Amino acid sequence: MLEALMNLEFEPFILSFKLAGITTLILFTLALPLAWYLSQSKSKSKPFLEALTALPIVLPPSVLGFYILVVLSHNSPVGAFFDEYFGIKMVFNFTGLVVASCFYSLPFMVQPLQGGFESLNKNMLEASYIAGKSKLETIFRVALPNMKPALLTAIIITFAHTVGEFGVVLMVGGSIEGETKVASVAIYEMVEIMDYSTAHLYSAIMVIISFLVLFGVYWYNHGQNRKIGRF
Amino acid sequence: MIAININKKLHGSSGAMLLEVDLHIKEGDFVALAGESGSGKTTLLRILAGLEEAKGTIKVADEVWQDTKTCLKPQSRGIGFVFQDYALFPNMTIEENLLFVAKDKALASHLLELTGLDSLKNRLPNILSGGQQQRVSLCRALMNRPKVLLMDEPLSALDPAMRTKLQHEILALHKEFGTTTIMVSHDPSEIYRLAGRVVVLNHGSIIKDGTPKEVLLQTSGSQKFTFEGELLDLLQAGVVNIAVVSIGQQLVEVVITQSQAKSLVLGQRVRVSTKAFAPILTQE
Numbered sequence: 292m293l294e295a296l297m298n299l300e301f302e303p304f305i306l307s308f309k310l311a312g313i314t315t316l317i318l319f320t321l322a323l324p325l326a327w328y329l330s331q332s333k334s335k336s337k338p339f340l341e342a343l344t345a346l347p348i349v350l351p352p353s354v355l356g357f358y359i360l361v362v363l364s365h366n367s368p369v370g371a372f373f374d375e376y377f378g379i380k381m382v383f384n385f386t387g388l389v390v391a392s393c394f395y396s397l398p399f400m401v402q403p404l405q406g407g408f409e410s411l412n413k414n415m416l417e418a419s420y421i422a423g424k425s426k427l428e429t430i431f432r433v434a435l436p437n438m439k440p441a442l443l444t445a446i447i448i449t450f451a452h453t454v455g456e457f458g459v460v461l462m463v464g465g466s467i468e469g470e471t472k473v474a475s476v477a478i479y480e481m482v483e484i485m486d487y488s489t490a491h492l493y494s495a496i497m498v499i500i501s502f503l504v505l506f507g508v509y510w511y512n513h514g515q516n517r518k519i520g521r522f
Numbered sequence: 523m524i525a526i527n528i529n530k531k532l533h534g535s536s537g538a539m540l541l542e543v544d545l546h547i548k549e550g551d552f553v554a555l556a557g558e559s560g561s562g563k564t565t566l567l568r569i570l571a572g573l574e575e576a577k578g579t580i581k582v583a584d585e586v587w588q589d590t591k592t593c594l595k596p597q598s599r600g601i602g603f604v605f606q607d608y609a610l611f612p613n614m615t616i617e618e619n620l621l622f623v624a625k626d627k628a629l630a631s632h633l634l635e636l637t638g639l640d641s642l643k644n645r646l647p648n649i650l651s652g653g654q655q656q657r658v659s660l661c662r663a664l665m666n667r668p669k670v671l672l673m674d675e676p677l678s679a680l681d682p683a684m685r686t687k688l689q690h691e692i693l694a695l696h697k698e699f700g701t702t703t704i705m706v707s708h709d710p711s712e713i714y715r716l717a718g719r720v721v722v723l724n725h726g727s728i729i730k731d732g733t734p735k736e737v738l739l740q741t742s743g744s745q746k747f748t749f750e751g752e753l754l755d756l757l758q759a760g761v762v763n764i765a766v767v768s769i770g771q772q773l774v775e776v777v778i779t780q781s782q783a784k785s786l787v788l789g790q791r792v793r794v795s796t797k798a799f800a801p802i803l804t805q806e
Contacts, residue, residue, distance in 0.1 A: 412607065412609055414605040414607055414609035415609045415610070415611060417571075417573050417596070417603070417605075417609070418603065418605065418609045418610075418611075418662070419611070419622075420573075420595070420596040420597055421571060421573075421596050421597075421599075421601060421602075421603045422622060422623040422662075422665075422666065423597045423598075423600075423623070423666065424597065424622075425597065432622070433611055433613075436613035437611070437612055437613050
């Protein structure tokens, strides 16, 4: 057992966490304005945008993966554009995985942030405007510091959800050693070749890390809620 | 001088109504906005603050806040606003709440001293009592030395003793800072104590406008004094009929005639008044 642990290939894990880290960073930047807009909007287009954002939750990953593959492949205008002007190939490599993950994990970033913004006291935000502060300054100095649990939930759940993705990654990235073979894909392959002991080990590591991350989030949120006197 | 001439369609609990206000307020005045809930008081205040849109014009001194072409954002109006629920920033200490508006440490400590919050300046708002939080909110509203101070039922969530205390502080600050103050209030004694002018709204229109004495004191003709109250109970003691009326925080019994007793309905608003009567005032 110990020997198996010593010989363990850690690259799939590193790849998984690298992918999750980059995806979370990109999504945070993109989702923040979107979540803010959705939380403040009374526009008729809001339900449309909300439905579009939530789509990756209900769609089978294979459907999402298929469309991303179709759009990003060099046969499509989008794929051809990136290939021709930037020399970037978008499928069966790490870049493709990042793009796919951003679509796949979008709702997990947007929804907690939107919920956090919506739960804030509207008068508090208005007090900040009246104090002469712009929307941007209000978001960073008033809104975000007063919704730390939602902020943390958004970031951690997005990260964890990206680590846990499988179907989309397999469709868009395949299984290229050191490039697109993330932990979940590696485990799938080990089961395929009936290497159950390594599969066990990989899976156990995933379970432990995932639990610790989630436990950390809930523990922190519990402490935050107590601090601001919610219970 | 503040010149307000605005209108806005509202969809309140009592259906659609038109808020239509044409109002001129002198600089340095303390004006109370009164009226039943849903009459448009808060909306009018929010329109003045730039938090809600409306048609029409708002001019303050020689500055145009709103007309057909421009509409200043709340950020550019330089007002102070006190919310009913305080709306403090929970992530900042008391002093930081004030300094968020303007980095003027001297003014912040002056205001905190005036309101007796000096010793609490490094604490977070959520440990303070309601009265203390509203004081912070009041101080924060004055940090940019506003020409216009707007208050939306600032004291309605506080107990009567705390209200009286804060009324004095509000008046003192209004005078010191020379603000033109507009306050939404339901409390006649509060209005009487603070305001120099009362504007009463009903269904979006001004129905009364005058000094608190003219508007609030409701004696007429030969009546010596009048109280408005709610009829709580009708009792019969022998041949006498008695009505129990709740006036303010007090209950009183009034002898009424048999025919009155028949026409009255419990819960009804009634007026208790008396004529040719020399009230005796005794000290408590």
